[in-house]
Amino acid sequence: MAINVLVVDDSGVVRTMIIRTLKLAGVPLGEVYQAANGQEGLDALDKNWVDLVFADINMPVMNGQEMIGHIRKNPAWADLPIIVVSTEGSQTRIEQLEQKGATFIHKPFAPEMIRQIVQSVTGVQA
Amino acid sequence: MSNLWDDELAAVASETFETLAFMCPMGPDETSDKSGAVSAWITFAGPFGGAIKLLVAPEMLTELATNMLGLDDESGPPTREQQLDALKELLNVICGNLLPRVAGSEAVFNVAAPTILADTSVPQNYASAEPAGQVGLLLDTGWAHLTAYSDQPVAQTTSALGAGF
Numbered sequence: 169m170a171i172n173v174l175v176v177d178d179s180g181v182v183r184t185m186i187i188r189t190l191k192l193a194g195v196p197l198g199e200v201y202q203a204a205n206g207q208e209g210l211d212a213l214d215k216n217w218v219d220l221v222f223a224d225i226n227m228p229v230m231n232g233q234e235m236i237g238h239i240r241k242n243p244a245w246a247d248l249p250i251i252v253v254s255t256e257g258s259q260t261r262i263e264q265l266e267q268k269g270a271t272f273i274h275k276p277f278a279p280e281m282i283r284q285i286v287q288s289v290t291g292v293q294a
Numbered sequence: 295m296s297n298l299w300d301d302e303l304a305a306v307a308s309e310t311f312e313t314l315a316f317m318c319p320m321g322p323d324e325t326s327d328k329s330g331a332v333s334a335w336i337t338f339a340g341p342f343g344g345a346i347k348l349l350v351a352p353e354m355l356t357e358l359a360t361n362m363l364g365l366d367d368e369s370g371p372p373t374r375e376q377q378l379d380a381l382k383e384l385l386n387v388i389c390g391n392l393l394p395r396v397a398g399s400e401a402v403f404n405v406a407a408p409t410i411l412a413d414t415s416v417p418q419n420y421a422s423a424e425p426a427g428q429v430g431l432l433l434d435t436g437w438a439h440l441t442a443y444s445d446q447p448v449a450q451t452t453s454a455l456g457a458g459f
Binding site: 181228257 | 309310313314359362363364375376379380382383386387389390391393394395399400401402403404405406407
């Protein structure tokens with residue numbers, strides 16, 4: 169089963185790296201949507217069916233933590249799998265994200281790690 | 295004499311170049327001619343504030359972006375925007391990985407978006423500051439120099455924060 173993915177990061181290079189890594193890891197991709205900040209991410213979710221969200225934390229306009237807060241308040245997205253890809257090193261902040269149901273991947277990351285976590289949060293075999 | 299910041303900056307920068315850009319540092323670099331160098335800058339705030347400057351040889355940018363983006367012959371060379379975006383992301387990853395190593399994993403920092411500097415000089419608010427740490431790396435296609443600045447004396451950024459060293 170192919171999954172629709174939304175990648176939210178203010179860096180075009182990072183968005184490209186995540187999408188390339190998903191392909192390298194053999195994740196079956198359907199539609200891939202991109203957004204440059206949290207607000208654009210919410211807009212993309214409004215307009216499209218998304219199975220999995222990748223999000224950065226530090227972004228302009230609306231950061232990743234705020235975006236995840238909005239997602240979790242919407243009953244339609246309450247259980248949407250979210251993977252935060254960040255350089256964040258603070259265990260305190262990582263725990264705050266995990267309490268909101270997000271899974272954390274530390275940058276730099278390897279394709280194998282992405283594959284394992286995507287399998288874990290979506291149940292889709294890569 | 296090297297300090298904790300020097301050592302951790304060297305370790306994190308080497309790991310990041312290898313993992314993110316597939317570029318292996320071959321040893322320390324002491325290039326003094328930095329003409330044409332491209333410079334990225336990032337600031338952070340938290341238990342202490344500071345900044346990091348990354349200066350790279352201009353000929354490295356194409357390989358850096360090509361490797362990070364996984365471009366091939368069919369993709370064509372990276373655009374200038376992609377090259378600078380790749381440099382900024384490299385610095386972002388170095389900064390994010392350095393801070394918990396010098397301040398401990400409980401410290402919470404807010405890291406600003408990295409920027410490209412117009413020239414190689416340090417922005418005014420850090421122009422007269424003594425670097426907390428610095429390292430020069432020799433890579434196969436050029437060199438990279440990193441300089442870290444802290445608002446507090448180096449000793450207070452580590453021992454006083456209870457970092458695990």
